Amino acid sequence: KGRVALVTGASVGIGAAVARALVQQGMRVVGCARSVDKIEKLAAECQSAGYSGTLIPYKCDLSNEEEILSMFSAIKTLHKGVDVCINNAGLAHNEPLLSGKTEGWRNMIDVGGSHTHAAYEGLTFSPASCYSMGGHRMVPSADEHFYCATKYAVTALTEGIRQELREANTHIRATCISPGLVETEFAFRHHNSDPEKAAAVYESMKCLKAEDIASAVTFVLGAPPHVQIGDVQMRPVEQVS
Numbered sequence: 001k002g003r004v005a006l007v008t009g010a011s012v013g014i015g016a017a018v019a020r021a022l023v024q025q026g027m028r029v030v031g032c033a034r035s036v037d038k039i040e041k042l043a044a045e046c047q048s049a050g051y052s053g054t055l056i057p058y059k060c061d062l063s064n065e066e067e068i069l070s071m072f073s074a075i076k077t078l079h080k081g082v083d084v085c086i087n088n089a090g091l092a093h094n095e096p097l098l099s100g101k102t103e104g105w106r107n108m109i110d111v112g113g114s115h116t117h118a119a120y121e122g123l124t125f126s127p128a129s130c131y132s133m134g135g136h137r138m139v140p141s142a143d144e145h146f147y148c149a150t151k152y153a154v155t156a157l158t159e160g161i162r163q164e165l166r167e168a169n170t171h172i173r174a175t176c177i178s179p180g181l182v183e184t185e186f187a188f189r190h191h192n193s194d195p196e197k198a199a200a201v202y203e204s205m206k207c208l209k210a211e212d213i214a215s216a217v218t219f220v221l222g223a224p225p226h227v228q229i230g231d232v233q234m235r236p237v238e239q240v241s
């Protein structure tokens, strides 16, 4: 309660559910994405619901370093820093590794990880804070190999950050949350899926809901200060790979 959080990719899906849950818990949440209008709508919903925290919408394209630095500078001025950073924004460009187009690869890496450094450099975390990230899928399926590689990278980066934070003698904790299939717009936006087919898969597999991931985040944030939760892996019961 009263803590400041940054949630990236807060306009829809998992990020929106996490932002809502943290506002409900009384946190001041800066939610960023390119579609700031959607975050403004969510902020109004949180207010009408009478949640004790607040959601502050911020427009930022996370593939643009200048925009990232300017967002962190604004957060520092307005809120002094963040206690919790949820590195959630992400996207997929699905192409075969051997014959596919490569131009989307850098974009996936930029959006998924570039603000990590800025978050630490630009802000002062309070001693009992947490740093969380969206994690990887275990087994890559058709045309998703590079996307999966970026998610394995998130796992390695989170562990690297945890080690560096410890060596720097901070009490900041790092957690990697790795969801299985979650029912969001992600599949429609990036997997070129036929919406009806994707909806049938979601239904038949009883996929995770964005709120399931939000509850994992609140569980991690509720851990006592001496407890480091390194990894959380969640999958629908019916997901095989």
Ligand code: NJP
Pocket (backbone or CB within 6 Å): 008, 009, 010, 011, 012, 013, 014, 015, 032, 033, 034, 035, 036, 060, 061, 062, 063, 088, 089, 090, 091, 111, 134, 135, 136, 137, 178, 179, 180, 181, 182, 183, 184, 185, 186, 187, 189
């Ligand atoms: O995805 P989606 P999810 N600058 O597409 C934002 C991972 N994951 O919630 O800018 C700033 O509904 C975008 O906002 P906007 C996944 O890889 C998912 O399902 O307005 N923001 C939106 O808020 C991702 O890392 C599943 O378009 C940018 C958000 O990112 C995270 O979970 C499984 C941006 C994407 O919302 C959230 O996924 C898994 C940019 N340049 C991991 N580009 C799953 N759904 O099954 C995108 O293992 N965003």
